[in-house]
Amino acid sequence: MSELNKLTISDARAKLRAGDVTSVELTEACLKTIEGAGALNAFVHHTPEIAIDQAKAADVRIAAGGAPDMCGIPLGIKDLFCTKGVPSQAGSAILNGFKPEYESTITQQLWDTGSVMLGKLNMDEFAMGSSNETSTYGNVVNPWRRGNDEAALTPGGSSGGSASAVAADLCLAATGTDTGGSIRQPAAFVGITGIKPTYGRCSRWGVVAFASSLDQAGPMTKSVRDAAIMLAAMSGHDPKDSTSADLAVPDFEAALTGDIRGKKIGIPKEYRMDGMPAEIEKLWADGTAMLRDAGAEIVDISLPHTKYALPAYYVIAPAEASSNLARYDGVRYGHRAKLAKGEGIDDMYEKTRAEGFGPEVQRRVMIGTYVLSAGFYDAYYRRAQRVRTLIKKDFENVFDAGIEAILTPATPSAAFGLGEMADADPVQMYLNDVFTVTVNLAGLPGIAVPAGLDKQGLPLGLQLIGRPWEEGDLLNSAYVLEQAAGFVSKPGKWW
Amino acid sequence: MSIDKDTARRVAHLARIRVEEDALPALAEEFNAILGFIEQLNEVDIEGVVPMTSVTPMPLKRRADVVTDGNQQDKILKNAPDAREGFFAVPKVVE
Numbered sequence: 001m002s003e004l005n006k007l008t009i010s011d012a013r014a015k016l017r018a019g020d021v022t023s024v025e026l027t028e029a030c031l032k033t034i035e036g037a038g039a040l041n042a043f044v045h046h047t048p049e050i051a052i053d054q055a056k057a058a059d060v061r062i063a064a065g066g067a068p069d070m071c072g073i074p075l076g077i078k079d080l081f082c083t084k085g086v087p088s089q090a091g092s093a094i095l096n097g098f099k100p101e102y103e104s105t106i107t108q109q110l111w112d113t114g115s116v117m118l119g120k121l122n123m124d125e126f127a128m129g130s131s132n133e134t135s136t137y138g139n140v141v142n143p144w145r146r147g148n149d150e151a152a153l154t155p156g157g158s159s160g161g162s163a164s165a166v167a168a169d170l171c172l173a174a175t176g177t178d179t180g181g182s183i184r185q186p187a188a189f190v191g192i193t194g195i196k197p198t199y200g201r202c203s204r205w206g207v208v209a210f211a212s213s214l215d216q217a218g219p220m221t222k223s224v225r226d227a228a229i230m231l232a233a234m235s236g237h238d239p240k241d242s243t244s245a246d247l248a249v250p251d252f253e254a255a256l257t258g259d260i261r262g263k264k265i266g267i268p269k270e271y272r273m274d275g276m277p278a279e280i281e282k283l284w285a286d287g288t289a290m291l292r293d294a295g296a297e298i299v300d301i302s303l304p305h306t307k308y309a310l311p312a313y314y315v316i317a318p319a320e321a322s323s324n325l326a327r328y329d330g331v332r333y334g335h336r337a338k339l340a341k342g343e344g345i346d347d348m349y350e351k352t353r354a355e356g357f358g359p360e361v362q363r364r365v366m367i368g369t370y371v372l373s374a375g376f377y378d379a380y381y382r383r384a385q386r387v388r389t390l391i392k393k394d395f396e397n398v399f400d401a402g403i404e405a406i407l408t409p410a411t412p413s414a415a416f417g418l419g420e421m422a423d424a425d426p427v428q429m430y431l432n433d434v435f436t437v438t439v440n441l442a443g444l445p446g447i448a449v450p451a452g453l454d455k456q457g458l459p460l461g462l463q464l465i466g467r468p469w470e471e472g473d474l475l476n477s478a479y480v481l482e483q484a485a486g487f488v489s490k491p492g493k494w495w
Numbered sequence: 496m497s498i499d500k501d502t503a504r505r506v507a508h509l510a511r512i513r514v515e516e517d518a519l520p521a522l523a524e525e526f527n528a529i530l531g532f533i534e535q536l537n538e539v540d541i542e543g544v545v546p547m548t549s550v551t552p553m554p555l556k557r558r559a560d561v562v563t564d565g566n567q568q569d570k571i572l573k574n575a576p577d578a579r580e581g582f583f584a585v586p587k588v589v590e
Contacts (some may be wrong), residue, residue, distance in 0.1 A: 101570040199550050213550060242555050311535045322510060329511070331583050336576035345586045350513035362512050366522075367529055369510040370498075380533065385546035387539050392547065426525060427532045443550030468551065 004029035006169045009073050009226040016062050016072045023062065023072030026172070027055040027116050030074045034118060034170045039495040042155075042165040044079060044137040045087045045120035058114040069253075070233045071114030076165045076174035079120045080127055081107050081217075082206040090208040091123040091135040091158075094356025095334040104206025105238045106175065106217050113233045118171050122161030125358045126325065127182055127210045130432035131421060132160025134360045139418050142190055143168040143491035146456040150494075153415040153458070156186030156432075162220045163190040167491060173221040173230055177207060179214045180313055181411075181436025184448035187220055188410035188461025191450040191489060193482070194220040195227045195475070198468045199443035200245035203238030211320035212243075214313075214440040224449065224479040228252035231471065247469060255472030256479045261295030263477065266403040270306035271435060273412065279454045280409045287407055287451055287462045290484035291477070301403060303394040308387050309438040310430060315371050315384035316441075321361075322368025328356060363426065392442040399467050405477045408435050410448040410461035435463060445471045447478045450487040459489065498526040 004026050007015070015021045031048050051074065058072035082088045082100035089095035103111070111117070125134040131154040132140040140160040142153040144167070155164040159176035163186035166174050176183040178196035187194030195218045202217045209215060219230035232253065237246040267288055272281075292298050330336035330352030337351035357365065371380035398406070412434055421429050439446035445468070448461040462481065466474030498506075503523040507514040514522060572578040577585070 098574050101567075101573055200553070239556070239558070243551075243553075245551065245553065246556065305539065308536060308539055311533045314529060315533055315536070326511075330576060331585055332571075333574035334576070339586060343586070345588050346511070347513075348586055349511040350508075353511055354513035357512065362510075363522075363525060363529075366503075366506050366510045366512065367526065370502075370506045370526065370530075371533075373506070373509060380536075382546055383536050383539075383541060384533075385548070386541040386544040387536055388547040389544050390539065390541070392550065425528050427528055430532075441550075 005033045005171070007172060008222045009070070009172050009229050010223065012073055012172055013069055023055040023058040023116060024052065026072065027051050027074045027118070030118055030171050037168055037170055037495055040141050040143060040164050040168055041138055042122055042140055042161040042168070042170060043076065043119045044122045044161065047086055047117055047119045050086070051116050051118050054111065054116040058116060061114050068113040068233070069229050070110060072116065073172050074116040074118050075110065076118050076121045076162060076171040077107060078159055078162050078175050078177060079123050080177050080208045081175060082208065083107055083117065083120065086120065088120065088208070089136065090127070091125045091137060092356065092358070092361070093136040093335060094328045094353070098333050102206060105203035105240060106207065106234050109236065110233055115233070121165055121174055124158035124160065125361050126208065126321070127158040127177055127179055128321070128360050128364055129157040130181070130185060130429050131418070132157040133418060134358050136358065140164050141418070142415050143495065144190060144415060144458055145491070145494065146458060152418045154189065154418050156189035156415065158182040159186050159220060163187055163192060166190070166192045166220050166222060168495070173219055173226055175217060175234070176220045177215060177217045178440065179210050179317060180440050181433035183218050183220060184436045184446055184463055185411050185432055187448040188450070188459070189415040191459030191487065192220060192222060193224050193227050193447065193449055193478070194218065195231060195447040195471070196439065196445065197231060197235065197471050198445045200243055201235050201471065203236070203241040203244045205238055205240040209324040211317040212324060213320060214317060224475055224482045225253060225256060227447065228256060228475045250472045252472045252475055255476045257476055258480055258483065260291065260477055260480050263296045263404050264299055264402050265291050265296045265477070266299050266301035266398055266406045268301050268303045268306065268406060268408060270303050271408045273434065277413060280412065280460065283452050283460050283462065284407070284409050287481060287485070290481060291407065294480045294484060299403060301398045301406070303398065303438070305387065305390045305394050306438060309391055309441055310434055312384040312387040312391065313437045313441060314367070314430060315380050316388065318364040318368030319372050319381050320368070322365045322372065325361070325365050328353065388441050391438055395442045395444060404467065405474060406465040408463045408465065410435060410463040414454045414456065414458035414460055439465055444468060445474050447474055449478045449481050449485070451481065451485040452487065453489055459487070498523045498530065
């Protein structure tokens with residue numbers, strides 16, 4: 001029973017139900033693979049005892065019959081999710097030693113279905129970053145390399161640990177979160193599938209907050225079918241999150257019919273950026289042709305405020321972060337600075353936060369503080385919220401005109417080298433999210449699907465954007481794209 | 496709008512993040528690069544546009560005003576860097 005860790009959720013489900021494998025066997029295969037993958041730095045807190053206990057319980061449940069789809073499936077959990085009694089640090093030194101006394105709603109739902117927790121996954125500090133280089137645990141390394149070049153590449157961010165772990169088959173799937181592209185960009189960089197559902201589809205309770213009006217969790221998986229299966233287990237109304245929608249969760253997997261004949265798919269001209277690499281342009285054209293060949297009607301559309309999405313995001317997200325991260329003050333949990341004689345409570349706050357937050361988090365908290373400060377609130381924050389209304393209206397206009405999904409590239413480039421952006425202006429890093437951030441601002445579902453390799457042998461992804469609450473329909477379009485693209489490449493093992 | 500060293504110092508203090516004096520000029524420069532990027536928003540005609548307050552229009556749910564949990568002082572204090580006699584302990588704030 002070798003290579004069980006390479007299974008998809010759907011294949012594992014079939015084998016578990018047929019009695020061909022046990023959850024304990026699957027879990028042990030993953031744990032063993034994780035042990036040998038330290039070089040990727042994806043798993044940062046290991047929970048093998050919890051995993052084996054959960055796997056044993058899952059096997060009992062499967063044997064009894066009627067177990068849920070996710071029963072017995074070993075998962076990695078992004079460090080942003082609070083997990084009871086297990087370190088949950090959001091990749092930050094300010095939460096050193098923090099072990100929650102509670103479980104996030106999403107992880108609780110996963111454990112209730114019988115899923116197995118292998119451990120916690122590395123990420124950019126407080127989910128702020130596009131390269132997983134801002135984590136207190138150090139960089140995550142992408143299992144993919146540029147041919148024989150040994151240079152270490154980024155898996156993207158902020159869900160970089162999740163991306164790397166799934167691509168390297170350390171787990172069957174992982175949870176991620178997405179505030180501006182943090183599921184979709186890393187998924188594209190490592191050749192896996194990642195979906196950010198409609199804002200409100202999944203509960204945010206117990207997920208460390210970055211920008212509350214933009215944050216959504218979602219699955220990162222090896223196939224579109226797996227994304228459909230796992231998203232269903234993560235979704236649903238939660239009385240503990242007042243922004244979670246009280247809507248029934250459809251059977252997303254049942255929506256995967258493979259039939260998109262007559263579906264209107266929009267190609268937004270504003271996503272054709274100046275200086276876009278020819279390979280990305282070709283990938284996008286190829287993806288368009290695949291959907292057309294499958295019977296979709298391709299329509300050129302315009303989303304005129306696209307170019308203002310990133311600047312609006314870099315007002316709204318830091319503003320919300322400055323407010324959310326005010327709670328890290330050295331009083332209730334995590335790190336507290338040592339004080340010199342005569343220093344008071346303000347010194348404690350200022351020193352604690354200077355020591356506990358890394359440079360990118362400090363920068364964003366301070367930008368957020370500035371744009372919310374007296375005299376600047378209207379000029380920056382209020383203006384950005386009005387621009388956000390216009391960005392959402394752009395999407396509403398095309399959906400009202402009958403467009404059912406929108407196809408774009410997922411990222412403006414393939415994975416870049418770790419450290420390559422070190423001397424760049426922070427804004428250069430922010431441009432990674434240029435194709436994904438509009439979706440968060442408009443609260444829409446978006447999915448990244450691997451669609452090809454570039455000439456260096458690195459994966460590239462396409463993004464499909466759907467209508468609110470139509471994740472099933474979106475997943476079906478993604479399923480068609482996945483089947484047509486036939487992406488099966490895996491990174492060669494060097495670690 | 497350009498941020499100088501004094502503004503950077505004021506913002507750092509408002510955010511309760513200690514920034515050493517010699518790090519302020521570089522910080523001000525970073526702020527200016529980011530704010531320069533944000534300035535693009537001034538090109539947008541926002542006349543009559545309502546600021547977004549909720550991305551998915553939904554009324555906030557209400558529930559009965561009753562106590563649903565509590566009595567977990569130990570759990571709440573469990574992660575505190577300094578907890579004494581059932582309280583969070585901090586440096587003296589009142590003389």
